[in-house]
Amino acid sequence: MDFYQTKFTEKLKEAFNAVLPIIGIVLFLSFTIAPVPSSILLLFLFGAVLLIIGMMFFTLGAELSMTPMGEKMGTKMASAGNLGFVLFLCFLLGFVITISEPDLQVLAEQVPSIPNHILILAVACGVGFFLVIAMLRMLFAKALPPLLFLFYIVIFLLAFLIPEDFLAVAFDSGGVTTGPMTVPFIMALGVGFAAVRSDRHAEDDSFGLVALCSIGPILAVMILGLLYHPEDTGYTPTALPEISNSVELWKCFAEGFPEYMREIANSLLPIVLFFAAFQMISLKLKKKKLLKIIIGIAYTYIGLVLFLTGVNVGFMPAGNHLGQTIAGLPYRFLLIPLGMVIGFFIVKAEPAVYVLMEQVEEITSGAIPGRAMSLSLSLGVAVSVGLAMTRVLTGISILWFIVPGYAVALMLSFFVPKIFTAIAFDSGGVASGPMTAAFLLPFAMGACQSVGGNIVQDAFGIIAMVAMTPLIAIQILGFIYQYRMKHAKVSETESASYLDIWEEDDIIEL
Template structure:
């Protein structure tokens, strides 16, 4: 717990310092918003520590054991059906999906939720089949993203940003560790050399389903976007701040309980009928679930109550400055650090390090993710200031990302497309998106068209930066092999002269 707490402090502290410096120098924020933000940041730090520990001792072992047990049944229809049902159950209970549903007013909430859940369930089933048969990930990604952009050309403009955002919000911090571990468990049954590579990619494919679902809905429903910003509550005393957080906590306790229930029930059924784990192992997993629950409740309470008003207010103040262009470098700075506070990022980094035996370091991945998110936030602020359509950034971005799949090892492609869904988590939705929304309102722009799309941009740029890391990795390995070959060559030459005396060699 001490180690997790230190990681959490290092992740959140830079964002706190940046907001404090901005509020004291160029972007004054009201005292109530600042107190809410600081209180929320403390809860986020504590929540991250509990979540990281809980995911490590419960969610990951659960997913790996369920995945391995599924394959042992040797019944393809059962594996596909289980993946489909599990994908739907997890998605329906995802809290961020409720937020997404409210952003598309003319589509009934339940229609949108069930459509997105259907998309995730279908693509989770496809992802499991891909692992079992060993089919390459890159061709599937190219095929499905071509379909996405063809549908995007037909979709109304008000649907585009929300549709692409949906791919990020439905792969939340609770479901990502379980889904990733599920892939590890299933691929572990295979003994071929590509099994570890194929264990990644589930999150990448599951992120496609929601985008397709919302784009298809856009062909049926016509909508004009609506948005109500979250503003400060005019808090007068510290007691009122406490009440604000205490009143919100029961709602998040209920949301997270509903979200964890499907996975817990699912695992419980496997335990009863198939797994039969020892009491000690089972107790450890149950304790980890409690840690996960506590962590997510604290994290989401702090992020939603404390960060959303601060993000909106900061964006509004910065955009109103005579030099509003400062939004671009400041957004990039915040984006660079805020991705480190995404709880699922640490789960991905740890899994990558373990499966590659440290060949791909967590630090290199974190730097690549930070650079990617910084670029995406900078581009998002350009969109806010200029009103450029999100497709002008997404289409070239995905063309580059899909083109890089031909140049890097398979594992880098899978990790990169997984990292897109992982990076676009609750911190993006509760701080970066409100930052863009506040700036858009101050600029008099269309919030639904110009501000939404931040999540989509954050989900896109890591696909490029992680694969560039793969290109550098390949180059380093090639250089290392060349140096190794050179050493062997020198040894061979020296052996040729071993039978001669020194003066004979000189003469020669």
């Protein structure tokens, strides 16, 4: 019991520190340049409380369940003799998890004239296929950069062939489908697969699964964009709620809870069933370990229900209203620096970011500290939101940002240590989570609506931008790390050479 109490206290502190800056920024703006109706402000504050509690439960639950489940299943699958059966399981796992991802349902509603079930099945097939490619890469120790280079070349070629209304949504889909629940599991699965290898690059190759799985949805939506040519691509924004008393305030959340309880149950069920099958057939974990995982699953479920309810019911209206109000000011250029400040802090509230940082510290034995990762991600997301707000104000095509951005990221991948490239491309999917979809996207949509822009072309794409800039930021961190390591080795060599010229007695005297 003391263990859980200590962990709860630690996770609550982390969640509070992550969400507090966002609360402070919204309150500051609402009492100064962007007045917010009291009903929306109360929704936001109530949502923030749910957000903090939900993050506490989720991060502890992922640590107790998602990580050990993924690692143990990955190790067993990689150790199996039948490669074809293992790859089939990987495809099936990626397919089923993606179909169950709540954010994919939202994406399907955003893409005009494509039947929802066709889009969902296509995206799920894309994730399953690329999870197979990711596992093959790890098993056969193939380098990640050439694969990324090849697939993104295909993506950029397709980008010039599809209707412009599909561009932003296609790139957004890569971040949307790697949700807060599937990311920790897929990353842990990679660690398990890498564990069967004994070479020195095994740990480096344990990252990169999310990077490759994010490519599948982009290609799937682009291919559908070649097949479907919608006439009506307009997007109707959701009306902001109007609340007159505390009973109506609670009603908003009371209506949201059953919906997200059902969605998270559907998302969690495939992973639980897969694990149960492995447990009965081959894992045979002891009761104590199994009980710990079951408790972790329960915490994960509770945490995600609270988190998503708080974000979608409480944060979405606040983000939309702030975007509309700030963009409607005479000095609307403030949208860019304010967006950058919000982006800097909001990534810290993404639940899967903590899982990534802990896993990076563990795999690298502290050589890549979590604080450096956090700062790099925050700076990257700040730049991406600034660029996204520039698009909202100017209407510049997303290709003018995405193509050069990914070109720089792919070029860097050939010069930095392998592990930094894999972590960087994983972090793009991790950073573009539910906080981005439920606060930053409505913020951009509200601003775009206020300036009279095209919401589908100019506001959508912010998730893609948030997923792109960490690729560059983390690899720059890799450059700094590599430089320091080389500098430290040179200093050691010089010190050794200096000592070599002294006699043993002289050294003793020194």
